[in-house]
Amino acid sequence: MKDVIFLAICTLVVGGGLVTALSASVINAALGLLLSLVSIAGVYVYLSADFVAMSQILIYVGGVMVVLLFSIMLTSASGTVFTNNPYLGTIPAGLFTMLFIGLVVNILDRPGFSFEAGTYGPTTRGIGNLLLKDYILPFELVSVLIVVILIGGAVMLRKELVVRHHVVVSQEENKKENV
Amino acid sequence: MIPALSENPQSYLILGAIVFALGFFTVLTRKNIIGILMGIELMLNSAGINFVTFAHFRNENHLPGHVFTIFIIVLAAAETVVALSILLAIFQQRRTVMTDELKELKG
Numbered sequence: 001m002k003d004v005i006f007l008a009i010c011t012l013v014v015g016g017g018l019v020t021a022l023s024a025s026v027i028n029a030a031l032g033l034l035l036s037l038v039s040i041a042g043v044y045v046y047l048s049a050d051f052v053a054m055s056q057i058l059i060y061v062g063g064v065m066v067v068l069l070f071s072i073m074l075t076s077a078s079g080t081v082f083t084n085n086p087y088l089g090t091i092p093a094g095l096f097t098m099l100f101i102g103l104v105v106n107i108l109d110r111p112g113f114s115f116e117a118g119t120y121g122p123t124t125r126g127i128g129n130l131l132l133k134d135y136i137l138p139f140e141l142v143s144v145l146i147v148v149i150l151i152g153g154a155v156m157l158r159k160e161l162v163v164r165h166h167v168v169v170s171q172e173e174n175k176k177e178n179v
Numbered sequence: 180m181i182p183a184l185s186e187n188p189q190s191y192l193i194l195g196a197i198v199f200a201l202g203f204f205t206v207l208t209r210k211n212i213i214g215i216l217m218g219i220e221l222m223l224n225s226a227g228i229n230f231v232t233f234a235h236f237r238n239e240n241h242l243p244g245h246v247f248t249i250f251i252i253v254l255a256a257a258e259t260v261v262a263l264s265i266l267l268a269i270f271q272q273r274r275t276v277m278t279d280e281l282k283e284l285k286g
Contacts, residue, residue, distance in 0.1 A: 002183060002185050003183050003184045003185055006184055006185035006190075007184065010190075010194050013194060013198060014194075014197055014198070014201070017197070017198055017201035017202070017221055018201065020201065020202075020205055020217050020218070020221060021201045021202075021204045021205045021208070021218070026211055026213055026214060029205075029214055029217055030213075030217065033217045033220060033221065036198070036221065036224070037220075037224065040198070040224050040227070040228060043191065043194065043228060044227075044228075044231055044248075046185055046191075047191065047231045047232060047234075047235040048235055049231045049234070049235070049245050049248070051245065051249075052227070052231060052245050052248045052249060052252075055249050055252055056227075056252060059252050059253065059256050060220075060224075060252065060255075060256070063256050064220065064255065064256050064259045067259060067260060067263055068213065068216070068217070068259065068263070071213060071263045071266060071267060072213055074267060074270070075213065075266065075267065075270045075276045076276075086209075086210045086211070086277070087208035087209050087210060087214075088208060088210060088279075089207060089208055090208055092207075093203075093204050093207035093208045094204065096203070096204075096207070097200040097201070097203055097204045098200075100196065100199070100200050100203065101193075101196055101197060101200050104192065104193065104196035105193060105196070108189045108192055108193065115188045115236035115237075116236055116237055117186070117236070118186070118235040118236050119241075123242060123245055126242040127242055127245055127246055127249070130242055130243065130246050131246060134243075135243075135246055138250060142250065142253055142254070145254075145257055146253075146257060149257045149260055149261055152261060152264070153260055153261065153264040156264040156265060156267075156268050157264055157267055157268060
């Protein structure tokens with residue numbers, strides 16, 4: 001039973017990834033990625049990482065996917081969304097990909113590659129202790145990074161930058177027309 | 180006796196390799212910048228799967244792997260936000276998000 005559900009989750013992960021890799025529509029690719037991310041949270045649950053699974057759903061599905069979908073809608077003229085994801089060089093990229101999977105499977109097949117049996121248990125308390133003791137410096141650095149990113153995102157998209165450029169462009173166009 | 184599929188670390192590692200390969204393929208083949216970003220997300224997720232797998236299949240002291248995975252998730256979100264705001268700024272100036280049409284940058 002456990003294995004059946006595990007296989008179903010793996011199928012969803014790989015299926016979502018395949019849609020992301022092969023779909024001609026950028027919206028479908030984003031929805032495939034969404035499926036893949038949610039299923040990867042399921043894989044985390046199988047690895048007794050309950051807190052990581054919840055963060056995965058909260059941050060990826062609640063944050064990253066919303067931003068991705070918004071920018072898809074903002075950058076695609078309506079109507080072209082479903083044919084707006086062309087790709088090139090499929091055959092060499094596919095060969096590289098197959099080579100990589102073959103390499104990993106080959107490495108894992110070697111004898112002497114053994115692990116201990118995993119244990120299951122709650123992890124949140126331990127993660128909190130680690131974040132505020134051993135990993136306090138990276139934790140605080142991440143806080144600073146998030147502030148920087150908030151400010152950076154606001155600066156990057158502020159109005160003056162865009163308006164100034166449009167004025168320049170339209171002036172150049174006027175010059176061309178006058179010539 | 181062969182352990183069950185979900186108790187065998189190899190199956191998780193192969194899943195991580197497949198997800199990484201799909202992300203790699205996406206990055207290599209897409210023209211749309213948003214598509215390339217999705218491939219990067221898949222690759223980061225496969226790194227997370229590998230971290231948690233190696234953390235799970237040890238008897239003691241497996242939580243640092245989880246902490247690193249959380250850092251990966253947060254940094255991936257941050258990276259996506261920056262990349263997409265750059266993308267929107269480019270789009271407002273050039274009206275395109277295709278890498279083959281953005282050739283003005285001389286290096």
